[in-house]
Amino acid sequence: MLLSCENVRKTFGATVVLDDLSLAVDEHQVVALIGASGSGKSTLLRCVNLLTGIDDGTIRLDGEDITDPRVDPDRVRQRIGMVFQSYNLFPHMTVLRNITLAPERVHKRAAAEIRAQALEWLGRVGLADKADSYPDRLSGGQQQRVAIVRALVNSPRLLLLDEVTSALDPELVGEVLTMIRGLKDEGMTMVLATHEMGFARQVADRVVFLDGGRVLEEGPPEQVLGDPTQARTRQFLARIIEAGRL
Amino acid sequence: MSDQLHRPSEIQRGRIAYRRRQTIRSVLLAALSTAVVGVLLAVAVTGAPGWDRVRQSFFSPEVARRYLPDILEGLWLNVRLLVVCAVLALALGLLIATLRTLRGPVFFPVRAMATGYTYTFRGLPLIIVIYLMAFGIPGLRLQGTPGVLVLGGAALVVTYGAYLAEVFRAGIESVHPSQLAAARSLGLTYRQTMRHVVLPQAIRRVAPPLLNDTVALQKDVGLVSLAGPIDAVRAAQIGVAQDANYTPYIVAGVLFVLLALPLIGVTDWVTLRAARRQSAGA
Ligand SMILES: Nc1ncnc2c1ncn2[C@@H]1O[C@H](COP(=O)(O)OP(=O)(O)OP(=O)(O)O)[C@@H](O)[C@H]1O
Ligand SMILES: [Mg+2]
Numbered sequence: 001m002l003l004s005c006e007n008v009r010k011t012f013g014a015t016v017v018l019d020d021l022s023l024a025v026d027e028h029q030v031v032a033l034i035g036a037s038g039s040g041k042s043t044l045l046r047c048v049n050l051l052t053g054i055d056d057g058t059i060r061l062d063g064e065d066i067t068d069p070r071v072d073p074d075r076v077r078q079r080i081g082m083v084f085q086s087y088n089l090f091p092h093m094t095v096l097r098n099i100t101l102a103p104e105r106v107h108k109r110a111a112a113e114i115r116a117q118a119l120e121w122l123g124r125v126g127l128a129d130k131a132d133s134y135p136d137r138l139s140g141g142q143q144q145r146v147a148i149v150r151a152l153v154n155s156p157r158l159l160l161l162d163e164v165t166s167a168l169d170p171e172l173v174g175e176v177l178t179m180i181r182g183l184k185d186e187g188m189t190m191v192l193a194t195h196e197m198g199f200a201r202q203v204a205d206r207v208v209f210l211d212g213g214r215v216l217e218e219g220p221p222e223q224v225l226g227d228p229t230q231a232r233t234r235q236f237l238a239r240i241i242e243a244g245r246l
Numbered sequence: 247m248s249d250q251l252h253r254p255s256e257i258q259r260g261r262i263a264y265r266r267r268q269t270i271r272s273v274l275l276a277a278l279s280t281a282v283v284g285v286l287l288a289v290a291v292t293g294a295p296g297w298d299r300v301r302q303s304f305f306s307p308e309v310a311r312r313y314l315p316d317i318l319e320g321l322w323l324n325v326r327l328l329v330v331c332a333v334l335a336l337a338l339g340l341l342i343a344t345l346r347t348l349r350g351p352v353f354f355p356v357r358a359m360a361t362g363y364t365y366t367f368r369g370l371p372l373i374i375v376i377y378l379m380a381f382g383i384p385g386l387r388l389q390g391t392p393g394v395l396v397l398g399g400a401a402l403v404v405t406y407g408a409y410l411a412e413v414f415r416a417g418i419e420s421v422h423p424s425q426l427a428a429a430r431s432l433g434l435t436y437r438q439t440m441r442h443v444v445l446p447q448a449i450r451r452v453a454p455p456l457l458n459d460t461v462a463l464q465k466d467v468g469l470v471s472l473a474g475p476i477d478a479v480r481a482a483q484i485g486v487a488q489d490a491n492y493t494p495y496i497v498a499g500v501l502f503v504l505l506a507l508p509l510i511g512v513t514d515w516v517t518l519r520a521a522r523r524q525s526a527g528a
Contacts, residue, residue: 092450
């Protein structure tokens, strides 16, 4: 098991966002987190990446308890990649620099080697000619692909994707999804929060429905999305269908 | 790509011609109104009953010529002092602002001292700081006390350092938390995040106000004359006392404005560029 969250609790003041949540992710597995807005999908991903602390429970990565206060969070994050809904590229750096910063400063790899790898990645996602551009000159879909490459060059054990397509126009969604499907084929372990049920169905090995701060239902996409056992899941999916997103 | 081949349509050519006529009209109007205002001002000032006396005691070419070399020599001191103090104050401000962002209990005293420093020196009038440093410190009769010039300069640096620290801090706080999250998620440490992600963006954003404070500093550099060193203001003061004529002050004032012009120009240019970049990046 690569990642396991055990009885995780997370509160913001009086709001209990995650309540006794447990979730296990095997290596090479792709897990899609679905659930209503505010159900805690982003919060869970941020907890796993130690961007925010938890109030109870344990999170293990490769068996190591990463929520132990004696663990250095920087070293944990080196093994986890994260991509955000709003890309969060560094606006004052070129695309290439955005990608090479962490390998150079964090992983202390040789500059020439990183550069070659970054350019190769950019070529693979069709952005070779954008290496020296600044992020504000790129379309949303292009920025998001750069953000994914930026996470990937650090060879993470686990990739967290937080609604990576929801800020994109429909015609740009495809290029990002294609990229993620490619990562799945290469065996990357991913946890992704998404509102795109079609996408969850295509790439996820397992779909996890969050409700009321815990995992209400989980299973293969056909089952959870096609034949949910819980009334809340059915309600949620009905609303999504109404909105035309399934 | 095909832009060179494009021939503007009838309508577009009409628009271009119209805009050109409008531009010419505005330029002519501006010139005319400037001339009218200028003439009115000149008549009002030179026609005033006391104009002759004012001209003699403030605008005497003869007195100006006599003291210009001394004032220029003093100005050279101002320039050197400005460059050194601006660089040191910027460095101090950045240091203090960075110290104030440090987290964790170990850094509590550092944070507290940095905060206390900015509070104190933003409130304390510069003149008092100069007196305290230039006259108080030598009064201690310590071995190796630097001269009044260095002490006066130090007063400028600590005072402006406090202002600039606040400007830098505003810049640091204006960087969106999502940038920090992105940097930390890549495994960058807090220090690396500050150095590579937060500070470069913060400094770019506050460059206009920083330069503006530098313009203010260039004026206040003249205040070190209170402690004794002969800068442009002091040189002018000596001239005024000797000839009982205020012209040397006017000479010094004009020189200060001339000195500030390039700096103000750079500030405006940087501000404009920043504003453009912001509207383009949105
Ligand atoms: N920093 C914070 N401070 C206070 N409350 C927060 C904070 N971050 C999140 N919350 C609250 O936690 C709850 C879960 O938020 P979260 O962003 O995890 O939801 P989500 O499932 O990702 O929703 P969405 O689908 O809209 O992205 C919300 O009620 C939100 O208001
Ligand atoms: Mg979210």
